[in-house]
Amino acid sequence: MTLKTLLAGTALAVGLAGAAFAEDKTKVGFIYVGPIGDGGWSYEHNEGRLAVEEHFGDKVETIYQESVPEGADAERAMTQMALGGADLIFTTSFGYMDPTINVAAKFPDVKFEHATGFKRADNVSTYSARFYEGRAVQGHIAGKMTKTNKVGYIGSFPIPEVIRGINSAYLHAKKVNPDVEFSVIWVYTWFDPAKEADAAKALIEQGADVVLQHTDSTAPQAAAQEAGNVITFGQASDMADYGPMPRVSSIIDNWSPYYIQQVQAVMDGTWTSVDTWDGISTGMVKIGEITDAVPADVKEEALAMVEAIGAGEYHPFTGPINKQDGSAWLAEGEVADDGTLAGMNFYVEGITGEIPQ
Amino acid sequence: MIRLEKRPTPSKAWTYATPVLAVALTMLAGGLMFALLGKNPFLAIKTIFYDPILGEFAFYYRGQLLVKAGPLILIAIGLAMGFKAGIWNIGAEGQYIMGAICGAAVGLAFYPAEHWYIFPLMVIAGALGGLLWAMIPAILKVKFHTNEILVSLLLVYVAEQLLAAMALGALRNPDATGFPGSRNLQQYPAASNPELWAGTGIHYGVVAALIAVIFAYILLSRHLTGFHIQLAGQSPKAARFGGVNPTMLVVFCMGLSGALAGLAGLFEVTGPAGQIAINFNSGYGFTAIIVAFLGRLHPIGILLAGLLMALTYIGGEAAQATLQIPAAAIQAFQGMLLFFLLGVDVLSNYKIKRVKEGVA
Numbered sequence: 001m002t003l004k005t006l007l008a009g010t011a012l013a014v015g016l017a018g019a020a021f022a023e024d025k026t027k028v029g030f031i032y033v034g035p036i037g038d039g040g041w042s043y044e045h046n047e048g049r050l051a052v053e054e055h056f057g058d059k060v061e062t063i064y065q066e067s068v069p070e071g072a073d074a075e076r077a078m079t080q081m082a083l084g085g086a087d088l089i090f091t092t093s094f095g096y097m098d099p100t101i102n103v104a105a106k107f108p109d110v111k112f113e114h115a116t117g118f119k120r121a122d123n124v125s126t127y128s129a130r131f132y133e134g135r136a137v138q139g140h141i142a143g144k145m146t147k148t149n150k151v152g153y154i155g156s157f158p159i160p161e162v163i164r165g166i167n168s169a170y171l172h173a174k175k176v177n178p179d180v181e182f183s184v185i186w187v188y189t190w191f192d193p194a195k196e197a198d199a200a201k202a203l204i205e206q207g208a209d210v211v212l213q214h215t216d217s218t219a220p221q222a223a224a225q226e227a228g229n230v231i232t233f234g235q236a237s238d239m240a241d242y243g244p245m246p247r248v249s250s251i252i253d254n255w256s257p258y259y260i261q262q263v264q265a266v267m268d269g270t271w272t273s274v275d276t277w278d279g280i281s282t283g284m285v286k287i288g289e290i291t292d293a294v295p296a297d298v299k300e301e302a303l304a305m306v307e308a309i310g311a312g313e314y315h316p317f318t319g320p321i322n323k324q325d326g327s328a329w330l331a332e333g334e335v336a337d338d339g340t341l342a343g344m345n346f347y348v349e350g351i352t353g354e355i356p357q
Numbered sequence: 358m359i360r361l362e363k364r365p366t367p368s369k370a371w372t373y374a375t376p377v378l379a380v381a382l383t384m385l386a387g388g389l390m391f392a393l394l395g396k397n398p399f400l401a402i403k404t405i406f407y408d409p410i411l412g413e414f415a416f417y418y419r420g421q422l423l424v425k426a427g428p429l430i431l432i433a434i435g436l437a438m439g440f441k442a443g444i445w446n447i448g449a450e451g452q453y454i455m456g457a458i459c460g461a462a463v464g465l466a467f468y469p470a471e472h473w474y475i476f477p478l479m480v481i482a483g484a485l486g487g488l489l490w491a492m493i494p495a496i497l498k499v500k501f502h503t504n505e506i507l508v509s510l511l512l513v514y515v516a517e518q519l520l521a522a523m524a525l526g527a528l529r530n531p532d533a534t535g536f537p538g539s540r541n542l543q544q545y546p547a548a549s550n551p552e553l554w555a556g557t558g559i560h561y562g563v564v565a566a567l568i569a570v571i572f573a574y575i576l577l578s579r580h581l582t583g584f585h586i587q588l589a590g591q592s593p594k595a596a597r598f599g600g601v602n603p604t605m606l607v608v609f610c611m612g613l614s615g616a617l618a619g620l621a622g623l624f625e626v627t628g629p630a631g632q633i634a635i636n637f638n639s640g641y642g643f644t645a646i647i648v649a650f651l652g653r654l655h656p657i658g659i660l661l662a663g664l665l666m667a668l669t670y671i672g673g674e675a676a677q678a679t680l681q682i683p684a685a686a687i688q689a690f691q692g693m694l695l696f697f698l699l700g701v702d703v704l705s706n707y708k709i710k711r712v713k714e715g716v717a
Binding site: 029035063064065066067069070071072073075076077079080081083084094095098102118157158159160188189343356357 | 414417421424521522525526529536537541543625629630631632634635636637639671674675677678679681683684685
């Protein structure tokens with residue numbers, strides 16, 4: 001008997017036993033890359049889990065594991081949950097992609113939902129949010145508000161999701177402030193308060209008075225507060241504690257509606273493998289309150305942009321846009337297709353520096 | 358009043374008893390911590406120590422214990438040889454990374470060819486990668502008297518940068534549009550290190566760890582080099598009079614520990630991890646230092662300590678998932694284990710004497 005059939009058999013047995021004993025309680029697992037108290041990415045996924053619990057009450061049981069390293073350890077954490085009788089498992093970081101596919105192959109009856117990846121299977125869906133829509137709003141505010149014309153950007157990993165955010169913010173800052181310059185520091189982590197603080201301080205020392213972050217802790221906010229006269233934006237979570245300055249707005253990941261919808265689908269037996277990529281229009285991406293530190297006219301423009309994106313009237317990647325090397329990417333009025341955005345591995349024209357490779 | 362009196366030689370009985378005592382104290386203090394967190398301490402301790410070995414899903418966990426213990430033991434064996442001789446290689450994590458990079462690079466260079474000799478070549482490249490990385494602090498030490506602790510440790514961070522550069526550049530999977538990480542070696546049979554018997558968790562790395570334990574045991578108890586290692590650690594002066602070449606000893610110990618760490622990295626990247634990724638390393642090189650000391654630098658001790666350490670990881674994860682104990686509490690629990698081990702160590706080196714007030 002191979003491991004696969006052994007595990008699958010056990011999973012089936014556990015599933016049957018679960019059905020017999022726990023009646024129809026649906027068990028939902030969550031794997032987090034950071035601690036649930038990170039105040040950012042994992043925190044918001046956990047908020048989604050809590051929303052599922054609240055919505056379904058006694059009909060669901062949720063379990064989670066936090067700070068799970070990407071790689072072999074993630075595979076074990078997922079297997080553990082599947083063996084424990086989970087019906088649906090959300091794996092909430094890009095690095096869980098291959099482990100999710102591996103474990104899903106061993107447990108064909110368990111449904112998996114992998115965040116921000118691109119590999120799917122019959123029992124693996126992928127989902128992500130169009131954070132770049134929020135980045136456009138941030139870029140606009142940053143471009144208007146910077147006095148030094150220097151915007152610092154803390155990048156986590158040079159993957160398409162992060163590069164998309166940098167491009168979107170840059171394009172919209174540049175649109176309102178032709179002199180704006182971006183400098184990006186790559187920290188190669190999603191959550192490391194010490195490294196994030198160091199990066200923020202370095203950017204501020206280089207003259208940046210706006211710091212954007214694609215990492216999950218509030219350390220950059222604290223560094224900006226200490227420096228004074230530097231503005232920041234909450235990332236993944238509202239980070240409202242740092243308002244009205246330095247945090248002037250935020251991108252909030254709102255996973256709750258999606259999680260409730262997918263759990264419902266499993267309960268109804270209507271779950272199928274899909275690729276979901278929602279943004280401001282469905283509420284998966286929300287823009288946190290813009291504080292009074294932002295001039296009223298800028299705030300009004302920003303809100304108008306949120307409105308236009310939500311209504312589908314405006315796409316943040318609308319031509320003419322050239323690539324960094326000067327070659328044409330989008331012609332006048334042309335809108336980027338999802339395929340290119342999903343695999344984006346180039347900077348747009350005007351950004352200095354190179355994507356690490 | 359209680360006074361500590363140094364024993365002329367460490368107590369044999371306490372040397373064996375202290376690890377057991379440390380585990381018992383950890384269970385006690387850890388249980389108290391879990392109780393304060395509002396969790397059932399007995400259930401938590403059972404989930405950590407009993408369930409992975411004999412619980413409902415032990416058939417899966419037992420294999421995972423070996424997967425986790427394999428690299429720890431392999432690295433710790435090499436480190437222990439140096440530690441015994443007073444040569445402190447703290448940078449096994451970096452050598453582990455370099456072994457993985459070099460081994461994987463050889464395999465990926467052959468992609469998609471299928472030859473029987475690809476995997477053996479990768480194994481050699483992995484060992485060499487770790488060995489050469491360890492040679493940097495070794496040679497700097499013998500030529501310029503630099504401190505091998507600092508140099509080997511700092512080279513870990515250099516290796517991490519190289520790893521990121523490889524995952525994003527030279528070794529990146531050309532078919533994964535813009536995403537970092539190499540091809541998955543699990544899906545390239547000629548370069549993969551699969552489970553040898555399905556469900557057991559045993560892969561070549563686990564086999565290599567067992568072989569390393571046996572060789573280390575023979576080396577230390579039957580071989581002249583082993584004698585030199587022990588002598589250099591206990592009395593450097595006597596060692597020099599006894600004909601030990603300190604330069605050769607540094608090169609040998611650093612090289613051996615580097616090569617074993619490199620092998621551990623190679624077996625991990627071709628097996629459980631599968632690919633060169635930016636955050637491929639997860640601290641085995643550092644944890645192995647704890648394992649080496651927990652095992653009293655003795656090969657059999659390290660074997661047991663590696664399994665125990667793996668158990669706290671696997672059981673700790675299970676406790677997180679099933680009892681929702683926070684990850685930080687599990688780390689604190691593991692920290693307690695080391696703390697108590699070092700704490701009760703005093704019993705093997707000192708006698709506790711009761712002294713009447715005023716007499717002392």
